Amino acid sequence: MVDTLLTAHPYVKVALNVPLRATFDYKVPKALAYRHELRPGMRVKVPFGNGDRQAIGLVIETVAQSDYPDAQIKPLTALLDDSPIIDRELFELCVWASRYYHHPLGEVFFHALPTSLRKGESADFRSETWWFVTEEGAATDLETLNRAKLQKAFLKAAQEHATHGLSPHLISVLDVNSSATKALEKKGLIRSEQRAFKRARETHAHQKQVPPTLNNEQAAATKALLAMKDEFGVALLDGITGSGKTEVFLRVIEALLAEDKQILVMVPEIGLTPQTLRRFEGRFNTDIVLMHSNMTDRERLDAWLMVEKGDAKIIIGTRSSVFIPTLDLGLIIIDEEHDASYKQHEGFRYHARDLAIKRAQGLNIPVLLASATPSYESLTNALQKRYHWLKLRQRAGNAELPEMERIDLRGQTLKQGFSEHTLERMKQTLEKKEQVLVFLNRRGYAPTLMCHQCGWIASCDHCDANLTVHKRANKLHCHHCDSHKALLHTCPDCQSDELFTVGEGTEQVEGILNQLFKNTPILRIDRDSTQRKSALTQITQKIHEHDQAILVGTQMLAKGHHFPNVTLVVIMDADVGLFSSDFRGMERTAQLITQVAGRAGRASKRGHVLLQTYHPEHPAIECLCTQGYEAFAMDGLRERQQLALPPFQYQAIVRAESAQEQQAMGVLMQLRNQLSVTLPDDMQIIGPYTAIIVRKAGQHRALLCLKGTQRGPLHQCVAFAAQWLEQNTKNQRIRFAIDVDPLETF
Numbered sequence: 001m002v003d004t005l006l007t008a009h010p011y012v013k014v015a016l017n018v019p020l021r022a023t024f025d026y027k028v029p030k031a032l033a034y035r036h037e038l039r040p041g042m043r044v045k046v047p048f049g050n051g052d053r054q055a056i057g058l059v060i061e062t063v064a065q066s067d068y069p070d071a072q073i074k075p076l077t078a079l080l081d082d083s084p085i086i087d088r089e090l091f092e093l094c095v096w097a098s099r100y101y102h103h104p105l106g107e108v109f110f111h112a113l114p115t116s117l118r119k120g121e122s123a124d125f126r127s128e129t130w131w132f133v134t135e136e137g138a139a140t141d142l143e144t145l146n147r148a149k150l151q152k153a154f155l156k157a158a159q160e161h162a163t164h165g166l167s168p169h170l171i172s173v174l175d176v177n178s179s180a181t182k183a184l185e186k187k188g189l190i191r192s193e194q195r196a197f198k199r200a201r202e203t204h205a206h207q208k209q210v211p212p213t214l215n216n217e218q219a220a221a222t223k224a225l226l227a228m229k230d231e232f233g234v235a236l237l238d239g240i241t242g243s244g245k246t247e248v249f250l251r252v253i254e255a256l257l258a259e260d261k262q263i264l265v266m267v268p269e270i271g272l273t274p275q276t277l278r279r280f281e282g283r284f285n286t287d288i289v290l291m292h293s294n295m296t297d298r299e300r301l302d303a304w305l306m307v308e309k310g311d312a313k314i315i316i317g318t319r320s321s322v323f324i325p326t327l328d329l330g331l332i333i334i335d336e337e338h339d340a341s342y343k344q345h346e347g348f349r350y351h352a353r354d355l356a357i358k359r360a361q362g363l364n365i366p367v368l369l370a371s372a373t374p375s376y377e378s379l380t381n382a383l384q385k386r387y388h389w390l391k392l393r394q395r396a397g398n399a400e401l402p403e404m405e406r407i408d409l410r411g412q413t414l415k416q417g418f419s420e421h422t423l424e425r426m427k428q429t430l431e432k433k434e435q436v437l438v439f440l441n442r443r444g445y446a447p448t449l450m451c452h453q454c455g456w457i458a459s460c461d462h463c464d465a466n467l468t469v470h471k472r473a474n475k476l477h478c479h480h481c482d483s484h485k486a487l488l489h490t491c492p493d494c495q496s497d498e499l500f501t502v503g504e505g506t507e508q509v510e511g512i513l514n515q516l517f518k519n520t521p522i523l524r525i526d527r528d529s530t531q532r533k534s535a536l537t538q539i540t541q542k543i544h545e546h547d548q549a550i551l552v553g554t555q556m557l558a559k560g561h562h563f564p565n566v567t568l569v570v571i572m573d574a575d576v577g578l579f580s581s582d583f584r585g586m587e588r589t590a591q592l593i594t595q596v597a598g599r600a601g602r603a604s605k606r607g608h609v610l611l612q613t614y615h616p617e618h619p620a621i622e623c624l625c626t627q628g629y630e631a632f633a634m635d636g637l638r639e640r641q642q643l644a645l646p647p648f649q650y651q652a653i654v655r656a657e658s659a660q661e662q663q664a665m666g667v668l669m670q671l672r673n674q675l676s677v678t679l680p681d682d683m684q685i686i687g688p689y690t691a692i693i694v695r696k697a698g699q700h701r702a703l704l705c706l707k708g709t710q711r712g713p714l715h716q717c718v719a720f721a722a723q724w725l726e727q728n729t730k731n732q733r734i735r736f737a738i739d740v741d742p743l744e745t746f
């Protein structure tokens, strides 16, 4: 035997899926080293913790020496992959993300993998049995099988599909019975073959749509994007609602498909945009792979493999798809780039848009950010010419932007939340056989249940928050920790049965509208009404079937829907975000209102938007209604600059949680004192302060905000904080988290 080791180094550093900022050393067994080369990005099985429990880890590197004495180092148990399942480029991205977000490397790597690979399953397609007719079978006269009907039918199908064979899918489509295969195989008339199963989703044979002729702005944007296609660069496609942004991406995608490139299209939530998916399917003759949370582990792995091996060219995915390995990626598109759901709010708190840009830089490919309401961060980058700023200011086709009208609610008698004028306008719209959309960002029946006798309010046992009344489900639900209990009819404090609700949610508004507009279909779109997988598709189908209809919903309605017959949008409470304690409150409100308003008048009929408000002269509402989002955002940015707030300053938040009331605050206080000793000049520490909802799911929550105008010193402080907390909370029941570039500061 030739005495060369394929893995020359005796030790390997392994990242494990644990919340610790360290990698772990293992010995490479000689037998393994002779046969395999251990490379970064391969999975291994290793003993970890008490009793040599086995864990799955990822190889970081092999090394000649370890910091630990040899006797203390355990050998790894097994190698799980023949080649790295995370390639060099993705590996580097994970390492970068771990440093930037100060999150343990092992958890970052494991977050990037589909669940089945985290569990150690093999990174292969499952195989399925295909049937082929043999020469003898092809020559067999079917009449000879007249007494075995099932065999006859199966052989007939096999003869008819002699060239390509019968896949399990085809067998089910043809509706032939495969119970006859055994007998036919025995007679030598058919033979089987195991093939990789490569269908991530059923691809439907669609009638291909003819693309519309681009208007001048669309054509200019497309041209600019095509000019960027061979190297890294970021473009901001800033197009008003209904300006045909999607049409622009479709053109660019078409050009890249012609070069056999892959395209990653990121969207905030897939379930909410079945229409977008249909448009992609209607345009391209290629497999489209979806990546989102509503898939089984197997479906996710299949999709992942198809993309990794380059079999699928278009990937439409949510946040975590930024980590999908590709063979030849040519472009990343981030639709609705302002959407907060690109930021992970738990655990590894990354921003998928920012990581996508980093990834594109590594691959030297372009990124396209699209929105009708770009984030202040992206607008700043565009203003500073770091991004190509492509504007679409006309609606596509013949549509016009809707007219925004403020409805002054002061001193008016409201009919269950609606002003007389609003109701009159809704009636007129319906009479013209057009549709109305009512927006209220509060689901459930009512946000509060109160006792008329003693003032008791139904609140959550685990959070400092009121319970929402859900009448149809007959429940009281906590929207913060998701716990619920049966709806009460008597007060638990004074036993009075005079309980009443305060405020309105979508469920109640739906009921009110059903009474007010008896013959009009009322369709509700919120998280409760769309829980079932196909519910949203069914609702949107109904919307398209009826002329008249009223849609009631939460922010889900703002997500890229195209309802051509909606001409009136009613915003029930435009004031909600005006006095938010979060400095991003205004930005979010303006985005939401603009997006919802943008659902009106998207086809040939002009749309109207009614904003019900108690503050019609509020400068923010006034600016948004009369000058639009861009002007609003420019004002907002000037204010942020004056107040030295992001994006003109960088922030990180350290969060701590403890079951005991003072513990979380206490540990952050100590951390603050530690940090203050060597705080760089440019840095500031705010807090510790308690979260707005102090107690959530039984945990008391405190925050410490670090901020500064330069990233370097900020990251030094955060790194120190992460280390210090890991060491100093070891034996206490305190959980902590680091949030770099936080979107929420309370």
Ligand SMILES: Nc1ncnc2c1ncn2[C@@H]1O[C@H](COP(=O)(O)OP(=O)(O)OP(=O)(O)O)[C@@H](O)[C@H]1O
Binding pocket: 212, 213, 214, 215, 218, 239, 240, 241, 242, 243, 244, 245, 246, 247, 248, 371, 372, 396, 397, 398, 559, 560, 561, 562, 598
């Ligand atoms: N050049 C064009 N001519 C005619 N119709 C067009 C053109 N471009 C797009 N459309 C149509 O206009 C409608 C709106 O376009 P699209 O959905 O691409 O806009 P969008 O900017 O992505 O919208 P939003 O951000 O509001 O969701 C679609 O029905 C689309 O088919």
Ligand SMILES: [Zn+2]
Binding pocket: 460, 461, 462, 463, 465, 478, 479, 480, 481, 482, 483, 697
């Ligand atoms: Zn709760």
